[in-house]
Amino acid sequence: MSRLFALALAALWMLVAPLSAEILLTPKEITQTLRHGPWPPQPTIDPSNRVSGNPQAIALGQQLFNDPILSIDGTLSCAACHDPARDFTDGRARAMGRDLQDRNTLSLWNLGRHRWFGWAGDTDTIWAQSITPLLNAGEMGHSHETLQHALRNSRYATEYTQLFSDPAQEPAQQTTVNIAKTLAAFQETLHSGITSFDRFRDALAKGDMNHAVKYPAAAQRGLQIFLGHGRCVFCHSGPAFTNGEFHDAGIPYFLEPGRVDQGRFAALNALKDSPYTLDGAFTDDQKKSGAWAVRNVRFQHLDFGTFRTPSLRRAAQTAPYMHNGSLPDLRAVLDHYNAINMERLHTDGEAILRPLNLSDTELSDLETFLRTLSDDTPGG
């Protein structure tokens, strides 16, 4: 009797098992999913940075990244906010340099593919972005002159001279740019790895359904929401899950009475005046490839209070969220979009966001999907 029962149970499992592990996506959703890969992308060299990809520069950049000589009073390194043990963030809502900053610390994964940097895109290269905290009084607080002095009197002076030139023989501003270029060479090497989503996506691309069905059903349902009525894919598109552009996500941009974070609007003005762009004198690319963006970017009033769409790769590891770090975890972000306050959006702005009204189960599925973008081993 018990053997018959066991046989019946086994037969039932064989019937049920294929139903419990299957591809839930429609052919259209599979086509959409394939656009989020392959990952990782091919490594590229930044032609605007003469030491991009140079092993000696990468090593020097990593040492400088972790050395507090880059701050005026020798108390802060880049790693103080971009902590490698915290996915190159600090876990704080708003960054703390020498003063409390206005924005959340962004992670440093996969920077090589960006067109704009920082929350508001006031720079168009990693090296230009690296200059900003060095010279910001509230962050590292150096001037060109104090930074050059610190370098000349450090153990890095010889190596720097081998890569560039004797810092004593060059303008201090050039030394700042060169230090930033070594920092950029290091940051370009920070790649997130292959996630369970990527394995699912690659299996779909190969038609390997036996492998693809290993991707959890909850994550598949979350992916369907992401691609469909969640409307997430409008901004979080492509292999890096970002379109790299700027949007009003309904997060307040008031910092304190009388002070607002203008986001992209102010950044465009800074960009226009910056000597450190792909169209400027400090690029090493004679062709100025990529400079079309800074030349052609539109100045629009609706950019007021908009911020760059962040990548979702390893996002589950980099709480808190949004430009001001006001949302403590992924669920809070989903709750924000689920019941978004339309009065906080530009009345004359783009009409993308609206309350999603997802159920608790749908929110849970969406979060499960997002977490499958962060279960990789970086560099792996």
Next chain:
Amino acid sequence: MIRTALLFCLIANGVLACPATPDALALQAQAEAPSAYITMDPPAISQPRSAQIEFCTDLSMADLSFNAIMPAHQHGMNYEVTVEKIAPGTFDIENIVFHMPGLWEIQVEAISGSTSFPYTAEVMVE
């Protein structure tokens, strides 16, 4: 003499027809506007793309403006395109950036003398 005759035959048989590219997309316009066609790189999200617009008319088009919007989202492009007239009746457009997936409406305005001809076309970006 033979070359001229051959060219006449090619034109008569439509070999040098306008548009030059068979899979060019016809721009929509009001009835009195000359026919116009666009040939575009396959759109890719947030990547700069180029296009050519060709007018099938004897009218001389002096200038052209190009824009694109997402009607459903009420926004346009984040970058100005670069327009260059590369031949009589043919314009090259560079740095077209569609930064979101979905339906975009291309808006073209061509100027001939004191007359302006508006055109539109729809492009699905995926």
